Amino acid sequence: MPVYHIVLFKLKSGVDKEQLDNFAATARSMVGKIPGLLDFQVGPGLAVTAHRAKGYDMGLVATLEKVEDVTSYGLHPAHQETHRLREDLCDETLAFDFEFSG
Numbered sequence: 001m002p003v004y005h006i007v008l009f010k011l012k013s014g015v016d017k018e019q020l021d022n023f024a025a026t027a028r029s030m031v032g033k034i035p036g037l038l039d040f041q042v043g044p045g046l047a048v049t050a051h052r053a054k055g056y057d058m059g060l061v062a063t064l065e066k067v068e069d070v071t072s073y074g075l076h077p078a079h080q081e082t083h084r085l086r087e088d089l090c091d092e093t094l095a096f097d098f099e100f101s102g
Contacts, residue, residue: 023086034079
């Protein structure tokens with residue numbers, strides 16, 4: 001069954017649009033490079049629900065083909081590059097993974 005890998009970000013003070021755009025482009029480029037990574041979406045939360053976001057500014061959803069792909073995704077060099085960029089942008093992150101019926 002497919003897996004959603006969800007990560008929420010609390011951005012560091014002073015992070016600018018250029019940094020966020022670079023992160024998003026680099027992250028999206030992982031699709032096609034990492035086996036099992038089917039889709040990757042990243043962006044800010046909606047203003048209408050920001051009051052419920054507990055300070056998280058941005059999020060991503062990576063769709064992986066199966067549970068076993070979660071580990072290989074995390075270890076892949078393309079993900080490690082994206083992870084390093086994320087570390088430069090964020091004070092805090094929260095990750096959550098779950099299977100869904102496709």
